Amino acid sequence: MTTGQHVLVAVSGGPDSTALLSLVAALATSWNLKLTAVHFNYGLRGAESEGDEAFVSELCRAQGISLIVQHHTLKKRPGASSLQELAREFRYDALARLRVEYGADRILTAHTANDQAETVLLWLLRGSGLTGLAGMPFSRDGFIIRPMLAVTRQHVMEYLARNRLTYRRDSSNKSDRYRRNRVRSEVLPLMEKIVPAVVPLLQRQAALLREDEAYLEQVVRRLYGSFVSIDAAGRQRLRRRECAALPIAIQRRLIRLMLRKVEAKGLASSFRVVEAVRRFCLTRKQGAITALRDGHVSCDREYLWLSKGPAGSGSSRTTKVNSHEAVAVSIPSTVYWPGTDQEIHVQVLPRETALPLLKTRPGHLAVFDADRMSEPLMLRGWRNGDCFHPIGMGGKRKKVQDLFTDMKIARPERSAIPLLTAPEGILWVVGRREDERFRVHDGTSRCLVVTVSAGTAQEGVR
Template structure:
C-alpha cells in the first residue's frame, strides 16, 4: 500500500513539472548527460538562458537526488552592471538554496589576435574545470540553446570553416561539460520564465552590433527565418550531421597520428613526411591541425592559412622551414616534418653550458661544456692507436694523412652534412641523422662536431665520417677519446 502511494506521489510530482522540463529530461536521457545522484556545477550569468537552466535543474533535485552548485563569473567589464548581475545571482541562489561560488576573472590580458570574447571563454572554462575539481562536481552544466548552436554554425560558416566548424557545439564536451538546453529554443525559455514569474538580467553587450555574433542573432537569423521558418532547426540538424562525419574523420586522424607522429621530448613532434604525403588531403590537414593544437597552451586549433602554408612546404621538393603563429617552427626534411616550439631552436648562452667553436691542437684536452665531457686528442702510429682504442669511453680513430687542418670542435649547424660510416659513400643531413636517433632538438646543439676544411670528420660520441676512416695504407692516426656519452639516442 505504501509503495503504491509512493508511486502515485512520483507520478503527481512529475505531472507538476513544467512542460519544458520534460523536453530537457528527454535530451539528458538521450545523450546520457548526467544521472541521478550526480553533483552538477551550473554556470549562471544571470541572463535568461542560465536562470532558466538553474530553475529547471532545481525542479529535478528531489526526484533525481541531484546536488547543485552554481558558479558566477564577474569580469568587471561593465562596471556597476556586472556587480548588479552578481547581486542578482546571489539572491536567486539564496532563494533556491543552491550553494554559489562567485569568481572574479580578468580577460583583458590576452594573446595577440585573440578577441576579448574568446579570451573570456577560455579563462571561464579553465576556471570551471578547476572549480569542478574543488567541489567534486561530476559535470559542468552550461546554458547554450538551439539558437546559440545556430548562431555558432553560421558564424563558423561565414569564416569559411570546414566540417568541424559546421558541426557547431557538441551536446557534451570532454565528457564533463554538458548542454541540457541544446535542443531548446530561446523563445521557449522566455515563455517558461514569463509563465513562472521568474526575473532575469539582460546583458547590454548582447545588443551591441560591434560583435559579429550579435549581428547574426539580431539581423541575419531573423532574415533567414523569414525565408525559411524552420531555419534554426535546419541549421542545428546540419550541425548534427556534420558532427557525425567529423567524429569519423577524427577517429581516422587519431589512428594516423599514432603511426606517423612521435613526440621529440621538448614539446615538439616528428611527422613521417612520406607516410603523410600518401594520405588524402583531408587527413593531411587534420593531422597537421591536431599536432598544432597539441602545442597550443589553450588547445586552440591553428588557422586554415597556417595549415595551408605548412602543407605547401610539405609538398615542396626542396623542403625548407617556416616560423608559424604561436611561436611554432616547422622544418621539412626529405623524410620528416618537424613541428617544434621556437624555444627548442634557441641555442642557450655560454653561461648555460654551451661552448663556442674550439680550435683543436694536437695533442690537447678540451672541456666540452655542451655535454660536460672531456675530449682528448692525440696523434700516434696505427699500433699505438689500436692500444688507445680499448680505453674506457668513446673512441674514434681517423687517418691523419687524409685530414686537412685546422681542426675545430663546434656545435651542429643547420645544413650540416656528413658521410656516416657504413653508408657506402652516401651523405646524410646531420639533422636527419639526429632525427633517426630520436635525439631531442634541445640536445642536438650540445653534441660536439669535429670539423675540418674538408667537412665533418665525426659526430663525437656517435659516428665517424667514412671518408676519414683508417685503411690498410694508414700510417699515422689521430685518436679522439671522450668520457661516457651524456646525450643518448631516443631521449624523450
C-alpha cells in the same frame, strides 16, 4: 549525467541560465544532485554588472543553492580578440579549475539551439571547414554539458513565463560592435522570414555534421598512430612521401592533429597555419625550418619534424622577445611572434589577386612588390640604429626609434613589436608603417602579401 553527482551550473542571470538553474533544481531531489551555481562578474557594465550579481545571489538564496562568485577584470591583449571572446576563455578556464577545486563531476552551461545557430553562421562567415559548421557539441572535454542545446530560445521564454520566473537582460547584447550580436539581431531574423524553422534546422545540420566529424577524427587518429612516430625528445615525425599520398583533406586533418599536440592548450591552429605546414611538408627543401606559436617545424629529405619550443631549444614556449633575436620566414608560411601574440602570414600573389587588398589597406595587412626584395625574409625585434623610409615621407630616411617616439609607444613595449626585413632593408614595422622602397607600383607583377592575426586559437581550423 548520472544520479548522485556534484554539478556546477554557470548562471549569468539571463533568461537561458535562469531557466537552466530552475530545471536542474527541479531534478535535484529525484536525481540526488548536489548543485553549486557559478556567476562571473567582469564589472564591464558598472551598476548593471553589480545588479546581475545581486539578482543571482538572491535567486540562489531563495532556492537554497550554493553560489560561487568570480570577479575578474578583463584586459585586452595586443592582437587579441574581443572582450566577449576573452570573457569566454576566462569563463571556461575558471569553470574547469573550480570543478577540480570543489570536486564537482559536471559543469552545465545554458547554450540553446539559437546559440548553436549563431555559432554555425559565424563559422560559415569565417569560411570554416566541417569542424566549425558542426557547431558546439552537447558535451565537451568529458565534463562540460550543454543540456539545452536542442531547445530554442522561444521555448525558454515560454518556460519562464509559464513558471513566472524573472531574469536579467545584458545591455551589451544589443551592441552592434560584436559580430555575434549582429547575427542574432539582423541575420537570423531575416533568415526566419524566409525559413521560419531556420534555428532548429541549423541545429539539426550541426548535429549531422558532428557525426561526420567524429568519424573523420577517428580515421585521422588511426592514421596518426600509423604514420607519425615520436622520438625520445618528444619530436613528432611524419614521412613526407606518405603524407603526399593522402587526400588533401586528410593531410590537413593529420597536420592539424600534430599541431594540437604542440600547442600549449591543445587547441586547433588556424587554417593558414595548417596549410602553411602542409605545403612546407610537401615543397620545402631539406634543412628548411620555420617557427610556430608554441614550437617549430623543420624538414629533412625524408621527414617533417614538429617540435615544441623554438628551434634549437628544449623549452616549451618562447615567452620573452629578445630584440636581437631573428626568425627566418619562408614563403609561404605563418610565423608566431610571441611579443605581440600574433601570427604573421606571408605569401606571394599575382598583382590582379592582391589589387583589392591595396584599395582597403587595413592595419593588419601590408602588400609589397615581391620583385624589389630578395630572400631570406626575417622577422625580428627592433635594434638600436634601425632606419627605414616610411611611406608618406617622400623617400626620407627615419629611425625606427623616432617612429616609436612619434607614435608614443613606451620603451618597454618597443622590443615586442616585430620588424619584417629583407636583405635590402626593413619592409614593415609590423602593424605600424611600411617602407616606401618596397611599395607596389604600376609595373608590379607579383605581390608579397603579409597578414597579421591574433595568435590565440580562437580562430582555429574548424
